Amino acid sequence: MTLRSAIWLPLFDELADPAAVARLAAEAEEAGWHGLFVWDQLRWRAPVRAVADPWITLAAVATVTERLALGPMVTPIPRRRPAKLARETATLDLLSGGRLIFGAGLGSDRFAEEFSRTGEELDDRVRARMLDEGLAVLAAAWTGETVEHRGEHYVVDGISFLPAPARPGGVPVWIAGMPGKVAPMRRAARHDGFFPVNLDHADQLAESLATIQGLRAEAGSDGPFDVAVGLELGTDPAPYVAAGATWWLPEFEPGVVTVDQVRGVIHDGPAAG
Known part of the structure; x- marks a missing residue:
């Protein structure tokens, strides 16, 4: 499978300007x-001061592009209302013409204290x-049919979410998770992709994907499945591609990233392959 490349941006400080991100x-x-x-x-630790909303920023991106896949990577559903x-x-x-990819995860209080401070x-x-229940609500809502949901955490009583997404079946969902953790791998196997976080080496990816592929085979899932890896700038993606990665996302350091740095990476071009 051809490797695809995506710019992956923390929307902080200079990148907290949606117009600047749209230009990039x-x-x-x-x-x-x-x-x-x-x-x-919602926030990040010092020295970051300014933080932009992802949805407003992505809407700006959608209006100035025609082909780029776009989306949050990742949205912590437990701090949002499904x-x-x-x-x-x-x-x-709809605005993007069916280009949204929805990255979803558990979220963490470790890096920014977003949960404890709110x-x-x-x-x-x-x-x-909450994550699993939220994903179920989204899947039902994306059908355009009337949603009746009464769960442990969320209630949706007879609402149809029209207009539906541009693509029949809804938006592709990539699940984030630590490599080796069983629950995120099981969750990913039920959806459209896997976004392993904090990868140390390609062998971790290969081991995780072997587990996910086995789970998908057990469930009879044979549709497209993407694997996105975020790698430090300068890291050779080839070993990760060999392990099964389909997307490469170069990482930018959140506390120091600038528009000029991002522009330089953009003009270096996507990964070969």
Whole structure:
């Protein structure tokens, strides 16, 4: 499978300007990149001061591009309302002509204290249930049919989420998770892609994908399945491609990233292959 490349941006400080990110997205498309993904954060630790909203930024990106895949990488569903998220995702998929990819995960309080500082759920096990329930609400909403959902955490009582996304079946979902953790791999196997975080080496990726592929085979899933890897700038993606990666996302250091640095990476071009 051909490797695709995406710019992956923390929307901090200089990149907290949606117009600046939109300009970078247009340049990335012109330079042959295949996607542009953004962090979904409410805040970040010092020295970061300014933080942009991912959905407003992605809407700006959608209006100035025609081919780039785009999306949040990743949205922590447990600190969002799934009904509102259903509206946002369907609208953005329509606006972009069916280019949205939805990265979803558990979220963490470790790096930015987003959950503790806003009164959100801190227990990982509870957030895992919220994540799965939220994904179920989204899947039902994206059909355009009337949603009747009464779960442990969310209620949707007789609402149809029209207009539906541009693509029948809804928006592709990539699940984020630590390599080796069984629950995220099981979750990924039920969806359209896997985004392993904090990879140390390609062998971790190969081991995780072997598990996911086995789970997909057991479930009879044979549709397209993407694997996106975020790698430090300068890291050779070839070993990860050999292990099964289909997308390469060069990482930018959140506290120091600048528009000029991103522009330089864009004009270096996507990875070969």
